[in-house]
Amino acid sequence: MxxxxxxxxxxxxxxxxxxxxxxxxxxxxxxxxxxTIASVAxxxxxxxxxxxxxxxxxxxxxxxxxxxxxxxxxxxxxxVLIACIAWPIVxxxxxxxxxxxxxxxxxxxxxxxxxxLYILAKGxxxxxxxxxxxxxLAIAVVTYNCLVHIARVRTPATAGPxxxxxxxHARPGI
Numbered sequence: 001m002x003x004x005x006x007x008x009x010x011x012x013x014x015x016x017x018x019x020x021x022x023x024x025x026x027x028x029x030x031x032x033x034x035x036t037i038a039s040v041a042x043x044x045x046x047x048x049x050x051x052x053x054x055x056x057x058x059x060x061x062x063x064x065x066x067x068x069x070x071x072x073x074x075x076x077x078x079x080v081l082i083a084c085i086a087w088p089i090v091x092x093x094x095x096x097x098x099x100x101x102x103x104x105x106x107x108x109x110x111x112x113x114x115x116x117l118y119i120l121a122k123g124x125x126x127x128x129x130x131x132x133x134x135x136x137l138a139i140a141v142v143t144y145n146c147l148v149h150i151a152r153v154r155t156p157a158t159a160g161p162x163x164x165x166x167x168x169h170a171r172p173g174i
Contacts, residue, residue: 054131
């Protein structure tokens with residue numbers, strides 16, 4: 001832990017594996033761009049598939065306003081882009097970026113379910129809201145995996161694309 005931080009911060013930051021001393025190198029700009037494109041495309045595809053499945057399983061949800069591509073696409077893209085901005089930040093502040101990013105993805109998904117639960121409480125159809133919640137989960141799974149696998153952190157010795165940290169070092173504690 002850097003000495004510039006107050007000692008009272010060392011323990012809580014250590015618990016969430018924020019140490020500001022990663023030994024790895026940042027993901028390359030090219031891998032970040034590829035991961036961002038894959039995250040957006042994969043998340044939109046997952047959303048569309050879940051809408052198709054949801055309306056097939058629950059025919060009463062056909063025409064549900066939040067199942068329109070224009071409705072969910074912009075929110076999906078915004079959320080994915082925020083995650084794609086967060087990943088290089090996490091890789092810069094943590095020696096265990098995958099460990100931290102997974103927990104952040106879970107936390108954000110839980111927070112994003114709150115508006116779904118709110119609209120459910122306000123009378124929106126439960127089956128449609130369940131599909132929306134699955135959409136949030138799918139976006140998190142797709143985006144997390146694209147970022148940590150495509151935009152991997154790199155070993156300090158080399159910066160080439162094949163120099164990703166071995167699997168057992170990149171995922172401590174998972």
